[in-house]
Amino acid sequence: MNILIHPTYFPSISHFVAMAKADTVTFEMEDNFQKQTNRNRLYLYSPNGVFLLNIPVKSSNSKQMTKDVKLETTFDWQKQHFKTLEASYRNSPFFEYYEDALMPIFTKKHTFLMDLNIETIEIVSKCLKLDFAPQKTIEYFHEVNGLDDFRVLANGKKDTNTFSSYTQVFQEKQGFINNLSILDLLFNEGRFALDYLKNQTLHL
Secondary structure: OEEEEOOOOOOEHHHHHHHHHOOEEEEOOOOEOOOOOHHHEEEEEEOOEEEEEEOOEOOOOOOOEHHHOEEOOOOOHHHHHHHHHHHHHOOOOOHHHHHHHHOHHHHOOOOEHHHHHHHHHHHHHHHHOOOOOOEEOOOOOOOOOOOEEOHHHHOHHHOOOOOOOOOOOOHHHHOOOOOOEHHHHHHHHHHHHHHHHHOOOOOO
């Protein structure tokens, strides 16, 4: 399977299921930015259930390509995101194991959203021991030939995939929550996460 996919912020589990099953991964680099998608947001399991973390970006009135979108730097969103992750996952089995590996995302100052997103995928792939050598598009196609088009997964509202349950930190309180950010799986399953991804079935 050769897939075309959007680089998103600590992508959903469905994103990584696609990547774990793929022979080759191609990143869409030439799309227009769409608000309210996973391009600049993730969903995690907080003590109160599903919680949305959103990266603030500098707004543009005109159509703007995702690769040109700049991060907002007027307040320290990185510190806020890390504190939220700590509150949600400090008691998970593998948070401390991966904490140092993930820290560059919350300390390094990126200029562009796309660069940040790609780095989150690179770091998580290393944590998963998932081979990661993506190709990148050089022009935009509404319909693609020779690739399985998984770009729709960037829009969480259109991603209806359901996966096998695994143990989550607040599961006794809220029940199992499906298809959160890959961080939820990583912190809860650790070295078993890659096998989990490979064993899931993905639907479009």
